[in-house]
Amino acid sequence: MTVDGYPREHPGEQVLTALTADDIDTFRAAVRGDIVFPDDESYDDARRVWNGLINRYPALVVRCSGVADIIEAVAFARRHEVPVAVRGGGHSVAGHSTCDGGIVIDLSPMDGVRVNPKERTVRVQGGATVGDLDHETQVFGLAVPGGGASDTGIAGLTLGGGLGHLSRKYGLTCDNLQSVNVVTADGEVVTASQNQNEDLFWALRGGGGNFGVVTSFEFRCHEVGPDIATCFIGYSHEEATEVLRYFRSYAADAPEEVTLTAAYARVPELPEFPEAVWGDPGLAIFGAFAGEPAAGEQEFQKFRDVAEPLVDLSGTMPYTDFQSRDDAFNPPGRHNYWNSLYLNELSDGAIDQIVAAGERAPSVYSNVGVMQLGGRISQVDPGQTAFVHRDAPFLFTVDAIWDDPVETEENIAWAQESIEDMREFTSRGPYVNLSGVHEEGEELLRSIYGTNYQRLTEVKAEYDPTNLFDHTRNIEPAS
Known part of the structure; x- marks a missing residue:
């Protein structure tokens, strides 16, 4: 039997056969959510992630x-020594939210959002998406900066730092984090903030899962929208070339x-664009203005004067519409390989x-891009959070996106070659949330975390x- 053209094999079956019926029954009785096993009808849906490139077979999905x-x-994973992957609510382009032969702790049913408009704060569960968050905060004219698509998961976004359309005005998503509740490896529930478990709070702001x-x-919220x-x-x-220089x-x-990105890509076959x-091929300048809309429209006029546009979709619109506008460009199920490098200069x-x-x-479907950084991002000391590349002026990104699995090798090779060619222009590493798929090792981690790396190993x-x-961009514990 095959699934999507791949041989259907369950590496987790060996794990399951090592467990007794009592082990399974005890676990079932202790869990109120669904537990999905390889022979369940819903298994193929439960095991799939947003990125079609990732094709893994966990022993069970909780x-x-x-x-x-x-x-x-x-506790089950620790007791039976099985691999653990944690899934939030979003993309997990690198595939860290699933595993072969282990347990996937799926938080996506936990997508609650509770806004405190008086204090301008919001409490968000670990399975929520940017869309879930925006839907609730915009009722009160509030927003948390971060994310460029509504189906991005809040957990992965925040734990990796969190770049988005409001970042230069209000900082990274993790810069607006006030506290977190965490289940640790020993099963303890702890709160981390500036006043509790401060070292853990430091690490979670950019250090990943x-x-x-x-x-x-x-999170702390800001007045944005509607x-x-x-x-x-x-x-x-x-x-x-002329527009990029401008x-x-x-x-x-x-x-x-203003937070803008320049992206070189092919015009998508979507009704928003002239047939x-x-x-x-062409270049798009896109982003948002975190202030009075009239001032923003005047600011963006400068880019219309550089060269004659092929298409102009700019305008004032509801914040929630803007946050979801990019969703159609890359639907779930396509194959994705994303990577990046912080640039010293353009x-x-x-x-x-x-x-x-x-x-x-x-x-x-693929593109290369340059995101404008600076602003509030660079006003935070590099040692204040795990996110270290505070003074980089730009982030270069490569998004390889394709449909046919036969084209995988060609597309990944293009993305990796593009990254290698850009190393001539920077001494920095990638943004952890855009750092490839199969890459690993201490050298990569040091390029991501720089001077903060050693402290992260100690917190680990x-x-x-x-x-x-360890199913993350894994930082091994200091010995």
Whole structure:
């Protein structure tokens, strides 16, 4: 039997056969959420993740209904020495939210959001998405910065730092974190904040899912919306170099309210775009203005004056509509390989390389991009949180996206080659949430965390000394 063209094999069956009926029955009785096994009808749906490139077969998937289920799942994995992967509510492009032959602790049923408008705070469960969060906070004209798509998971986004359309004005998602509740490797429930378990709180702001299962996040909110000025201006590929050079000069002293990205890609076959240019290569400048919409519309006019746009989807729109606008560009099930590098500068040579990489993309869905950083991001000391690349002015990104599994090798090779070619222009590593799929090792981790790496290994040794939570961009505990 096959699933999606892949041989159906269950590496987890060996784990299951090592367990007694009493082991399974005891676990079932202790958990209120659903437990999905390989022979269940819902197994193939339960094991799949958003990224079609990832095809793994866990022994069981625990769809947790609450914190008690998480504690039981962690205890079960520890007691029976089986691999553990934790799934939030979103993409998990690198595939860390699933595993072969282990237990997936699935938080996606835990998607509650509770807003305190008086205090301008919000409590978000670990399985919620950006869309879930925005839906509730916008009732009160509030938002938490982070994410560029509504189906992004809040947990992974925050634990990796959290870049988004409001970052230059209000910081990273993790910069707005006030406290978290965590189930640790020994099954203890702890709260981490500036005043409790401070070392854990430090590590969770950028250090990924290495330190436990975060069951809920409390964020500080900001007044945003309900309407926001947005930018999406597309140019022909002949104009790409000139527009990128203007983007560089504009970013040098742009107001903090502006967070923009330049992306080189092919025009998607979507009704929002003129059919005459479907499939043509080009450059898009997109983002938002975190301030009065009229001021934002005036600011984005500058990009219309650089070159004649092919398409202009800019305008004032509801914040929730803007946050979900990119969802249609990359639906679930496609194959994805995403990587990145922080740039020291956006030199002419780097711009030429970006355009060349975009021209070579083997898939019509793929893109290369440059995100404008700085602003509030750079005003936080690099040692204040685990997220270290505070002073980088730009982030270069490569998104390889394709449909046919036969094209996997070609597309990943293009993405990796594009990253290697850009290393000439930077001494930095990647953003942890965009750091490849199969890559691993201490060298990569040191490039991600820099001077914060050693401290992260020490926090890991304190909260997860046996490395139970190793299905992450894994930081091993200090010896």
